[in-house]
Amino acid sequence: MPNVSSLKNWPLLEASAAELKSASIASQFEQDSDRFSRYTLETAGLFLDYSKNQLDDEVMTRLHDLAGERNLVDHIKAMFAGEPINATEGRAVLHTALRSQADDLVVDGINVMPAVHEVLARMKQFVQQVRGGGWQGVTGKPVTDVVNIGIGGSDLGPKMVAEALVVPQLDSQPGGLKVHFVSNVDGEQLLATLAGLNAETTLFVITSKTFTTAETLTNARSARRWFVDQTGDEQGVDKHFVAVSCNAAAVTDFGIAEVNRFEFWDWVGGRYSLWSAVGLSIALACGMDAFEALLAGAEQMDEHFRTAPLAENMPVILALVGIWNRNFLDIPSLMVMPYDQRLASFPAYLQQCDMESNGKSVTLDGQPVGVKTAPVIWGAPGTNGQHAYMQLLHQGNEPVASDFIVALQPRQNSPFAEHHPLLVANCFAQAEALMGGRTADEAAATQVAAGYTLMDAQTLAVHQALPGSHPSNMLLMDLLTPATLGALIALYEHKIFVQGVIWGINSFDQWGVELGKQLAKTLITDLDPAQTPALHDGSTQGLVNRFRAVQAR
Template sequence: MNTLPSRYWSRHDDFQGLWTSLQQQARQPLSIAALFEDPDRLNRFVAEGAGLELDFSKTPVTPEILGLLIRLAESAGLRDAREALFGGKAVNHTEGRPALHTLLRAPEGEPVMVNGQDARSEVRKALNKMETFVRALHAGELRGATGQPIRDVVSIGIGGSFLGPKVAVDALRPRWVEQVRVHFVSNVDGNDLYWTLKDLDPATTLFIIQSKSFSTQETLLNARSALDWLAQAGIRGQEISRHLAGVTANVDKALAFGLPESAIFPMWDWVGGRYSLWSAIGLPIACQVGMACFRELLDGARAMDQHFLEADSARNLPVLLGMLGVWYQNFLGYESEAVIPYDQTLADLTAHLQQLDMESNGKSVDRDGRPVSMPTGAILWGGPGTNGQHAYHQLIHQGTRRIAVNFILARRPVHPLAHHHDYLVSNCLAQAQALMVGRSLEEAGTPHRVIPGNRPSHLIVMPQLDARHLGALIALYEHKVFVQALTWDINAFDQWGVELGKELSDRLLPALTGAQAAEGLDPSTARQVERYLRARS
C-alpha cells in the first residue's frame, strides 16, 4: 500500500487486479432480461435504507460483477475514507479542510474540534438562531421600515446557496406556511431580479444575502440592485437594515454592507457550497416551511448518513449507486447519466445534482496531482417525468448514445388527485420496462419502430415525498459522489476549475463598460467586446 503523509486512506494492493477482472467481465455481453431467470435476482438487486428503496435489478450486472464492484470500492479505501469524512479529517486536501456537511445534521455528541472551535456546538447555536428568526417572521414580529410585517423573503445567492434550497422549497410545498412567500434570485442576468421584484412591495420584503465569502460577484451585484430598489421606495440609511439578513463566513464584510449583526447567520469553510443546504444556507427553506419541517429534512439526511456508515457494502445504497455508475462509465463506456424524477415538485432536483456531481467529480488530476488514468465525473442531466417522455426519451430509447437512467418515484402522492398519480406511476414503470425489453423487428414490423432495449435503469422509490425522504434522497447522492471520487482517487470537495472564468470576467468587465481599453484579448473576444460597446452606446 502506498500511504502518503497527506492521506487518510489509500488503495489496497488488489485494486488493479479487481479493475482488470471487471474489464474482463465487461467484454462479455449480457441480456438484462435474461438475468431475471435467476429467481433470487430481486432479493439480491433491491436494497433499502433510510426509507428509500433502490431497485437496480434492470442492469447488466451479475452477482459476480456486483461482488467485484463492492470489493473495488473497499479496495479503494472505503472504510478509512468514510471514517475520515465523518471524523472531520482534512479530506479536502487541496484546501486543507474537512468536509463536515454531515455534522450539520448529526445528533448530539462529543465535541468536534475544527480550528480550535467546537464545530458541533457552532452548528447547534446556528440552528437555534434560525429558530428564533423564523418564529419571529411567522409571528409577524419581523417588520420593515414602515412597521408592516415582512411577507416576502427573497433569497439572493448562486450555486449551492441557491440550488439546494430551491429544490427543498419546491418539493415541500404541502408544508408551506401562509404568512410568507420565499423567492429566489441567482442569475446576474437582470431579468432574474427585475421580474422577481416587479410585483413585490418593498415595505414588506426582506432579502437574505447568501455568500460564504461575501464577495461572490453575481450575488453582490444583485444585492446592490436590491438596495437600490429599496432606496427608490424611500427606504434608506439605517432603515434598510430591517430588510436585510445574510448567511456568510465573512461577518465583517456583511456588516460593512449594512446587514444587522442580529440577522447574520454563520457559514464555515468546512462546508462546501454544494453541500450547504443543511446549514443556515437553508434559512429560506425554514422561512417557507418552518423549523420543524427543516429539522425533519435534517433527520432524513442523518438517517442516510447512518445507513452509509453502518450498512453492509452489498446493501449500502450510496455504495451501490456509486459503483454502478463506475461500472457504466469506466467499463461499459456509458457517456452520461439521466436523473428523471417522476414528480413535478422535483423539477429542479437534476440541476442541484448536476452541481453536486459535476462540480465535485469533474477533475482531471488525482489526489497526488497526477493526471488521472480513467474517465472521471458523470455528465448528469434530466428533468421531470412525464415531460421528458415528449422530449429526450426518444434518444434514450432509440439513440446511439449509452445513457444510464435513474428514475425517482413516490408511491403515494401529496395531492388529492389520486388518478393522476396512477397515470404518473404507470408511465414511470413503463419507461423502465421499455428500456429493458425493447421491441424487436419482428414485433415492430419496420426498422424505424425497433427499440433495441437492454438499456439499464435504476428505480429509487420512497413511500411519499416529504421532508425526511427528500433529505435522505439528497444525502444519498452526496455519498454516491464521494464513493465515486474515492474510486477515481480524486478530491470531491474542491472546485478550482471555476476560478479562471471568474478572473477573466473581472478583467473583461472594465472593457465592456468602457472604463478602460481592452488589452491582451484573443481576436474573437476582442471582436465581441467591440460589437458589444457599439450596441451599448
C-alpha cells in the first residue's frame, strides 16, 4: 500500500491549502451566494452544514479523488461483507450487523444473524421482566436500581446513550429504573454509587468482553462482597448479577450462571459494542423500544453510507473535511460541542471512538504513516463551554476545528421548553463568531456606540478583535430521539473508518494500550511493602519507594 502522501492528489491538496490560507471563510460566502446550499446535506434525520470550513469545490473534488485513490468504495464493501479488515487481529468488523434487519450474513462460513437476533430477543424478554417487576431479588422485591460495571467501550457508549435517552419524568413510575455506571477502579466511584442503594433491589450488570479486565473484575468482586455483606446471602448472586461477555467460563467462575450471561462476539470491537448486549443497560434504562429505535436509526445511516455516492455521503464528507483540516490546514484538535445537556457524555464517548481507533503512526503494512492522524478530541456541552474554553478558540493562537450539535426542538413535553431558543441562538452564534470574527475597527465602533471616546475605544479594540476563519461543522436534528441518536453515533463511526482508510491504518485495533496494562501488573506487586520491587527508571522507582514508605507507616 503506498503512503497516502505519495498519492497524486496529496500534493494537489497541499497546493490548494497554500492558496486558500489567505482567504477568509467569510469572504468565500461573500463571493458565493450558493455556498450554504451546496455544502449541506441531509439524511437519517440529520442535517450537516459544512459550509463554514475553509475549502472550495476544487478542494472537495480533490478530496474525493484522494478517496478514490484509496479505493474507499471497496473498503466499505469489505466491511459490510464481513471480511477480516481488522488485519492485525484477523477479525471481521461487524458492529453494523448488530443493527441490521438482514437474515443472512456469513462470516467464516457461519451465518451470524440468527445469533444476533436471538440475543436481542433474550434482551427484550429480560428487560421486560426487570422493568415490569417480574425479576425479583432474594427477598422477593423488584429491582429499583441497576449498576453497570465496565470500562472503556463497556461504559462510555452505554452511559452516553442512557443519559441521552432516559426520560426523567418516568423515573418514579413503574419500570422507571435508576441506572448507574461504575468504570473507574478508584474505589471512590463504587462507594459513591452504592451509597444509598438497597442490595435487595439492586441488579449488577458486569460488562466485559473478555471478563479479564482488571478494573472491571476488581469492581465486580467488590460489588459482590458488598451484596453478600448487606444480604448475608451468597446464593443470591444469581438473582442480582448478570454478565455481558464472550467468555462463558470466566463468567461461570465468577459465580454467574450461564443462563444469566448475554453473549456477544469477537467481531464486535469494544468501542463499537453498544449496539450489542453491551447495550443491556441502555435498554434497562430506557426500554427495549427505545433501544430498538436506536438500532434502527443507526441502520438507516449504515444504508446511506453503504449506498450513497461519495460526493453525497455524509460520513464520507465529514471524514474528508476532517482530513482537510487535520492534514492540510494543520489543525491538531477537534472540539465537539453538543448544545444538549443530554449529550454531555458524547465528547468523552467520541474520544475513545476516534482516538483509540485512529491514534496510530504505523500503516496496515507496518510502515510509518508519514502524516498526522487522529486529532485530539475534546469538548463539553454548550452553553457551559462558552464560559470555559471558547476564549481560546476565539483569540488563542492554536487553531481548533469544531463540531457543533444541536436539536432544533426541545424534548417533547418539556416543562422548560422556553429555554430552547436561547440555547440554539448561542450555538449558532458561536459558530458564526468563530467564522466571521471581528476587526479592530468593528470593535472600536461598538465601543464608541456604547459611549467610549474614540481614543479609548481604539485602545480597547485591539483586545476585542477576533481573527475569525476558524472552521466548524454544524449537525442539526429536529428532535433528539433514539433514532436520531443512533444515526449520529453511526455517522461518527463511519467517519472514523473512512479516515482510517485514507491514512492506511487499522482503525479497529488498539495495541498502544497494552504496555501500560502490562506494567501495571508488575507495579501492583512492587507497591506491596512486603515484596522485593523490580527495577524501574529512576522516576518510577522513586514514586514506588514513596508509596511503600507511606504504606509502611
